[in-house]
Amino acid sequence: MMAGEEAYLPPRDQGPVRRYIRDLVDARRNALGLFTPSALVLLFITFGVPQLQLYMSPAMLVLLSVMGIDGIILGRKISKLVDVKFPSNTESHWRLGLYAAGRASQMRRLRVPRPQVEHGSSVG
Numbered sequence: 001m002m003a004g005e006e007a008y009l010p011p012r013d014q015g016p017v018r019r020y021i022r023d024l025v026d027a028r029r030n031a032l033g034l035f036t037p038s039a040l041v042l043l044f045i046t047f048g049v050p051q052l053q054l055y056m057s058p059a060m061l062v063l064l065s066v067m068g069i070d071g072i073i074l075g076r077k078i079s080k081l082v083d084v085k086f087p088s089n090t091e092s093h094w095r096l097g098l099y100a101a102g103r104a105s106q107m108r109r110l111r112v113p114r115p116q117v118e119h120g121s122s123v124g
Contacts, residue, residue, distance in 0.1 A: 001112065003113065004019070009113060013113065020123070021082065026119075031066060033108060035063065071097075071105070075094075075096070076097065079093035082096055
């Protein structure tokens with residue numbers, strides 16, 4: 001499963017469209033992948049420096065907003081690229097976008113199946 005072999009993947013990750021989406025997401029640098037480390041830093045700052053607690057809630061809201069906007073932009077971009085490469089695809093754009101955003105929100109080292117492409121590589 002970690003190597004990305006189709007036979008061992010859960011149904012959610014199977015198929016050429018999903019592999020293409022994984023490769024597209026893995027080839028680019030995503031702001032969504034920074035959410036978990038950023039949220040942890042903000043959380044530790046909140047507990048470590050009580051004077052900054054007043055500023056952490058708005059900072060977390062800004063972080064969530066940036067992640068939401070990045071997820072929407074990524075989902076729309078992925079849907080358009082999938083339409084070009086797989087014109088007979090019947091999956092909804094909404095599901096494809098959520099799949100892409102969900103993958104992008106994971107830290108690269110923790111993604112399952114593991115990334116098959118390097119950052120910045122061309123996916124065609």
